[in-house]
Amino acid sequence: MPKSLSSYCLIFVLVSALYSQRDVPFSTEEYFGGGIGYTPSFLLFDIAKSFPFNLMGSDETSTGLLGTSGLGFSEEDISSLGSFLVLHGAEGFGNVSGNWRVGAYVGLGSKSVARVDTTTDLRVDLKVALMTGSASVEYVIPLFSNLEIAAGSLFGISRAVIQFGKKDIEPSWEGQFTYATIDQDNYSVALSGTFFTFQPYVAVKLQFLDRAGLRMSAGYNVGSLPPNGWTLNDFGKIQAPSASSFNALAVRVMFYLGI
Numbered sequence: 001m002p003k004s005l006s007s008y009c010l011i012f013v014l015v016s017a018l019y020s021q022r023d024v025p026f027s028t029e030e031y032f033g034g035g036i037g038y039t040p041s042f043l044l045f046d047i048a049k050s051f052p053f054n055l056m057g058s059d060e061t062s063t064g065l066l067g068t069s070g071l072g073f074s075e076e077d078i079s080s081l082g083s084f085l086v087l088h089g090a091e092g093f094g095n096v097s098g099n100w101r102v103g104a105y106v107g108l109g110s111k112s113v114a115r116v117d118t119t120t121d122l123r124v125d126l127k128v129a130l131m132t133g134s135a136s137v138e139y140v141i142p143l144f145s146n147l148e149i150a151a152g153s154l155f156g157i158s159r160a161v162i163q164f165g166k167k168d169i170e171p172s173w174e175g176q177f178t179y180a181t182i183d184q185d186n187y188s189v190a191l192s193g194t195f196f197t198f199q200p201y202v203a204v205k206l207q208f209l210d211r212a213g214l215r216m217s218a219g220y221n222v223g224s225l226p227p228n229g230w231t232l233n234d235f236g237k238i239q240a241p242s243a244s245s246f247n248a249l250a251v252r253v254m255f256y257l258g259i
Helices: 003-019 075-079 179-184
Strands: 034-044 084-097 100-117 122-144 147-168 187-209 212-221 230-232 236-238 248-258
Touching: 034 100, 034 212, 075 100, 084 122, 084 248, 100 147, 122 187, 187 248
Parallel strands: none
Antiparallel strands: 034 084, 034 248, 084 100, 100 122, 122 147, 147 187, 187 212, 187 230, 212 248, 230 236
16 A cells, blocks of 8 residues: 555544544543633622712712712712623633643722712713632533533632712813812722632533534622721721622623633
């Protein structure tokens, strides 16, 4: 048999053997790979209750988050922040040994509300943000060559931020550097705190192309910030009225590219 024909026959046998394995379960001992992609994460929790807004004034007081002499927000303004927060981020994963896989996730999400004081032509903004960076460890159970389930957990650090800002409706560049203007009409206050979080979850991964797929996970995010865990403008600690709990149901959807 000519050598060229033997080579063609060998290639044909190898290709046939590879394609014959696409629709049957496979051994994770022979499976290595990973992926990375855009991953929005949906946290289901009451934002107004998780951030320490409950004791920041009331309609009857003259100062605070609420009240006409304070920042002037209403309870409806605060409740409009909603009951879920979307973190936009990226996730990556890779198989390390057998059924075990490691990965990482980073995300950032925010919501804001604003009011305008027509008597002074000043705009007051309130913004809350949550950012997180985590590593993941999970155990993979392959069902078919393109479908698998996994159970694992995220472990990492999260940071919560509350920002208050007051400014002219149409601020000027020069006015931002005038002391009297900054003191009276234009200022910004930021409260922030860092805390540990973990998130046990169950995930399903469907690979619909050779180098692309969809991964969905559902879990429960656990993390809280004590009353003394907040920092004012990144310079010093400030005592919050109560602890802040960021326990929430969490759903992640990942569109990944990889092998």
